[in-house]
Amino acid sequence: MSTHGKVTGIVSNLVTVTVDGPVAENELCYISVGGNQLLAEVIRVTGDKASVQVFESTRGLKNGDSVEFLGKMLEVTLGPGLLSGIYDGLQNNLTTMTGVFLKRGEYTDPLDRKVLWAFTPLAQPGDKVIAADWLGEVKEGWLPHKIMVPFSFKGEFTVKSVAPAGNYTVDETIAVLTDKDGEDIPVTMVQKWPVKVAVKCYKEKPRPTRIMETGVRVIDTFNPIAEGGTGFIPGPFGCGKTVLQHAIAKQGDADVIVMAACGERANEVVEIFTEFPELVDPHTGRKLMERTTIICNTSNMPVAAREASVYTAMTICEYYRAMGLKCLLLADSTSRWAQALREMSNRMEELPGQDAFPVDLSAIISNFYARAGMVLLNNGQTGAVTFIGQEGRPLLLRPRAEPRRPEALPGRQPDRLLLQIPRVSRDPGIPAGKDPEELG
Amino acid sequence: MLKAKNLVRRGREMADQINILGDDGVPMSYHESFWKSELIDFAFLQQDAFDAIDALCPLERQEYMLDLILRICDRHFEFDNFEQCRILFKEMINTLRQMNYTEFKSPQFNEYEQQLSKHLA
Numbered sequence: 426m427s428t429h430g431k432v433t434g435i436v437s438n439l440v441t442v443t444v445d446g447p448v449a450e451n452e453l454c455y456i457s458v459g460g461n462q463l464l465a466e467v468i469r470v471t472g473d474k475a476s477v478q479v480f481e482s483t484r485g486l487k488n489g490d491s492v493e494f495l496g497k498m499l500e501v502t503l504g505p506g507l508l509s510g511i512y513d514g515l516q517n518n519l520t521t522m523t524g525v526f527l528k529r530g531e532y533t534d535p536l537d538r539k540v541l542w543a544f545t546p547l548a549q550p551g552d553k554v555i556a557a558d559w560l561g562e563v564k565e566g567w568l569p570h571k572i573m574v575p576f577s578f579k580g581e582f583t584v585k586s587v588a589p590a591g592n593y594t595v596d597e598t599i600a601v602l603t604d605k606d607g608e609d610i611p612v613t614m615v616q617k618w619p620v621k622v623a624v625k626c627y628k629e630k631p632r633p634t635r636i637m638e639t640g641v642r643v644i645d646t647f648n649p650i651a652e653g654g655t656g657f658i659p660g661p662f663g664c665g666k667t668v669l670q671h672a673i674a675k676q677g678d679a680d681v682i683v684m685a686a687c688g689e690r691a692n693e694v695v696e697i698f699t700e701f702p703e704l705v706d707p708h709t710g711r712k713l714m715e716r717t718t719i720i721c722n723t724s725n726m727p728v729a730a731r732e733a734s735v736y737t738a739m740t741i742c743e744y745y746r747a748m749g750l751k752c753l754l755l756a757d758s759t760s761r762w763a764q765a766l767r768e769m770s771n772r773m774e775e776l777p778g779q780d781a782f783p784v785d786l787s788a789i790i791s792n793f794y795a796r797a798g799m800v801l802l803n804n805g806q807t808g809a810v811t812f813i814g815q816e817g818r819p820l821l822l823r824p825r826a827e828p829r830r831p832e833a834l835p836g837r838q839p840d841r842l843l844l845q846i847p848r849v850s851r852d853p854g855i856p857a858g859k860d861p862e863e864l865g
Numbered sequence: 866m867l868k869a870k871n872l873v874r875r876g877r878e879m880a881d882q883i884n885i886l887g888d889d890g891v892p893m894s895y896h897e898s899f900w901k902s903e904l905i906d907f908a909f910l911q912q913d914a915f916d917a918i919d920a921l922c923p924l925e926r927q928e929y930m931l932d933l934i935l936r937i938c939d940r941h942f943e944f945d946n947f948e949q950c951r952i953l954f955k956e957m958i959n960t961l962r963q964m965n966y967t968e969f970k971s972p973q974f975n976e977y978e979q980q981l982s983k984h985l986a
Contacts, residue, residue, distance in 0.1 A: 640921035643910050646866055646931055672914050676921045707921050 430475065430492040432456065438479040438729055439772040440465065442492045448475050451621055454494040458486045461530030464515065465492075466499055466729070469773060478729040478769055480515055481529050498619035501737050503744045504595045505563050505570045505614055506536045508681065509714045511698065514722040514734030527726070536615065541592035544572070544599055544614075552584040557626030557747045558803060560587060560600045560612065566715035568680060571748040572599055575616035576626050585609060620736035624743035627800040627808075634799075637753070637811050640676035640707070641669070652751060653799025653809035657759070659816045666815040667693060670755050673813065675704055675713060679753035681745045682717045685738035688731045688761025691723040728765035735762055739796050739810070746800060746808035754797065759790065759814040869905050869931065872938055876902020888947050896947040900954035901938045908961035909934055919965045926969045933978070934961065936985055957984060 428448050434441030440456065448454075448467055454477055455462040463486075465477040477492075501516050511519045513527070516535045522528075542563035548554060556578045559571045574582065582602040593599060598611040618624060633651035650656045658666045667689075674682050686694045697719060704713040718741055722734035735756050742752040756762070763782055770783040778784040797812035879899040882891050909931060913919040922930075937957060944950040960977050967974045 636924070638924055640923065642912050642922050642927050642930075645922075645924060646909075646927050647870065668914065672920070 427496055428494040430454075430494065432486060432488055432490040432492060433474070435483060435486055435488070436772045438481075438483050438727055439769060440477050440479055440483065440486065442475045442477055444473055444475050444492075444494070446494075448494050451498045451619075452494055453497060453499055454492050456486065456490060456492050458483075458490055463530055464532070466733075467494075468769065476773060480727055480730045480733065482727060484529075498621060499733055499736075500617040500619050501740045502535045503616050503618060503741070504536050505542050505565045505572075506540060506595065507718055507741055507744075508565055508568070508716060509718070510535065511719045511721065512737070513726065514687075514720065514730035514732075514737060516720075516737050519721065536595055538594060538596055541594060542570075542614065543591075544588060544593050545590050546587040546599075547571075548584050548587050548600065550584050550586055554582050554584055554602065555580070555626075555803065557624075559748075560584070563614070567709060567711060568716065568750065569748070572612075572614050573616075573747060574602065575612065576618050576624050576747070577616070578602075578610075580605060582610070618740055618744070620733065620740045623796045624740065624747065626747060627802050629801045630798050631801060632799075633809065637751075638678040639673050640678075641672060644673075650811065650813070651799075653797065653811055655794045655797050655812045655814075657814040657816055667757055670757055670813065670815055671697070671700075674717070674753070674755055676707055677753045677811075678708060678751070679811065680716060680750040681742070681752040682713075683738045683742050683752065683754045684717065684719045685735050685754065685756045686719065686721040686723065687734050687756055687758060688722060688724050688728075688765065689757055691725060694719075694721045694723050697721075724761065728768050731762050731765040735759070735793065739793065739812075742810040742812075743796065746810050747802065749802060749804075749806040749808045751808070752810045754810060754812045756812070756814040758816055760816040763790070866931070868935060869909070869938075872898075873902045873905050873910075876900075876905075893944055893947065893950065896950045897942055897944070900950055904937060904954055904958055904961070905934055907958045908965065913966070916966055918968060922965075923969075929969075930961075930964070933981070937981070940985060953984070957981060 428444055428446035430442040430444035432440055433443045442454070448470055450467055450470060452467045454465050454467065456465055456479065463479050463481045463483070465479040467475050467477050469476040499515070512535060513519055515532070517533045518535050521533045522531065544561050544563050546561040548558070548560045554560070554574050556574050556576050558574045560574060561572045562569045563572065564570070582604055585601040585603045588599040593614070595614040598613055600612045602610045602612055604610060633653035635652040636645065636649045637652040637654070639645055639650070644650060658669060660666045674684060684697065686697065701717060701719070702712065702714045705711070706713045706716065720734045720738040722731045738754055738756065742754045745752045763786055766786060766789065767782045771777070771781060776784060778786060783789070794812060797810045799807055799809040801807055876899045879895045882895055883899060912922065942950070942953065960980050964974055964977045967977065
C-alpha cells in the first residue's frame with residue numbers, strides 16, 4: 426500500500442506534507458489540486474513531515490490537499506526514438522503538447538509507442554547476459570540503437586528466446602530472459618532508470634585518451650578536450666558562451682548530442698528549435714537534428730524542474746554511451762541550475778554558503794561532472810560522454826577548485842577543459858579570442 | 866602549441882611596452898614580436914563561425930596552418946622602420962585569413978601559400 430499525506434505548509438514550490446507511512450528522499454509524489462495531479466519530489470524528511478519540491482506552479486494549492494507517494498524516484502524512459510526529440514526537464518515530449526503554453530499537470534509520453542522499428546537480434550538463445558548487454562539493435566536514423574538488458578537487472582541471466590528480425594513497436598517483447606531462479610522475464614525495447622543514479626553497467630572507466638575534435642581551432646589546438654572529458658565555459662553574461670557551445674554542438678565529433686537548456690531565456694531556446702532542424706551535420710551530411718536531443722527548461726518554467734533537466738540529459742547520454750557511442754552533453758547553464766538549488770535551499774532554511782548558495786554546491790556539481798567519462802563496456806567496446814557546461818558565475822561553480830587556487834582549476838588537468846571567455850570580448854570592437862592569455 | 870602560446874604572451878608584453886614608450890621608443894625586435902603575436906591571433910585563434918569553410922577546421926588543417934604560422938614566426942625579419950614591419954605582417958595576416966576561407970589544399974589555397982613562401986625564403 427502506498428504512503429499518503431496531507432499538505433501542511435506551502436512556500437512557493439516547496440510544500441510540507443504530513444505523511445502516514447514511510448517515504449524516502451528523492452521519492453516522487455502526486456499532489457492533487459483542482460483536478461490536476463502535480464508531480465513533486467521529496468527533498469527532505471523530518472519525522473512524519475516531508476518537504477517536497479513541486480515541478481509545477483503551486484497556485485491554488487492549499488493546506489489539507491491530498492498527496493500520494495509513488496514509491497519510486499524520478500525516472501527517464503529510455504528507448505528508440507529519443508534522438509531528435511525535444512523534451513522538458515521531466516522528459517515530457519514538448520512536440521506532442523498542445524497549446525502555446527504548457528498546461529499545469531500535463532504529462533506526455535517521451536516515446537512514440539506506435540512507431541515500428543526494424544529489429545535485428547544480436548544475442549542467441551542460451552547466451553549468458555548481464556545488465557547493459559546487447560540483445561539486438563534497431564536503426565534510429567543512421568545510428569545503430571542497441572536494445573540492451575535493462576540496467577536495473579541484477580545478476581546473470583540466460584537468454585531464453587529473442588524475437589526474429591522484423592518490425593516491432595517499443596512495447597512488444599523482443600527477448601525473454603531467465604534469471605537464476607528459473608523465472609522468465611520479458612524484455613521490451615523500453616527501460617526506465619532513475620535520473621539521479623549514475624549508470625554503472627560497464628567494466629571499467631579508464632582515463633580518456635582520445636581528443637574530441639570540435640573543429641574550433643582555439644579549442645582543439647590550444648585547449649583540447651578529451652573524448653569522455655569534462656569542460657566548462659565560464660564568462661560574463663552576453664559574452665558568447667552560448668554561441669561557442671552551439672558551434673561545438675554543430676561540429677563536434679560525436680555520435681549523439683544532448684543539449685540541456687537549463688534555465689535559459691525562452692528566445693534562446695526557440696533559436697535552437699528553429700535553427701537545428703535546418704542544419705546539416707558536417708561529418709555525415711545528414712540533418713543535425715537526427716543525432717540531437719534537446720532537453721529544455723526555460724527560465725520561466727518552475728525552478729525545480731531545472732535540476733531534473735540536467736540529470737535527465739546526463740542519463741540519456743549514459744544510455745547511449747552503453748551502446749558504444751560517443752555522446753556530447755552541453756549544459757547551458759549550470760549557474761542557473763545552481764540558482765535553482767539556492768532557491769530551494771533557502772526555502773528550506775538551510776545554512777547558507779557563499780552568496781547564499783547551498784554549502785554542498787561544489788560537491789553536487791562535482792558528482793554530476795563525475796558521471797561523464799569514457800567507459801569500457803562488458804563486450805570490450807568503448808563509449809564516452811563528454812560534458813561541457815557553461816557558467817555565468819564561474820568562481821562559484823568550479824568543480825573541486827577554489828577561486829584562489831588557479832592550479833586546481835579543471836583546465837589544468839589533462840582531461841579537463843577550461844575555456845574562459847574574457848570580459849573584453851563583450852566590446853563589439855574586439856573580437857572574441859583577442860585576449861588569448863586568458864585561454865587556459 | 867606551447868610555442869604559439871609563448872609567442873602570444875610575449876607579443877602582449879611588447880604591446881604594453883610600445884604603449885608606454887611609443888612606437889619610436891622601442892627596438893625593432895619589439896615590433897616584430899608584437900606583430901608575430903598578432904599573426905597568430907588573427908590567422909589562427911580567430912575563426913569565422915559564419916563562413917562555411919572556416920567554421921569547421923579539421924585537425925589535419927589546424928596542424929598544417931599552425932605549422933605554417935610558426936615557420937613564419939621562427940623567421941627573423943630585417944626592417945628599416947616599424948611601418949615596414951606593420952605593412953608586411955598585415956599582408957601576411959590577410960593572405961593567411963584568405964587561406965582560412967579557402968578549401969584546404971585547393972588550387973586557390975596553394976596559390977595563397979605560394980604568396981607566403983616568398984616571405985619564408
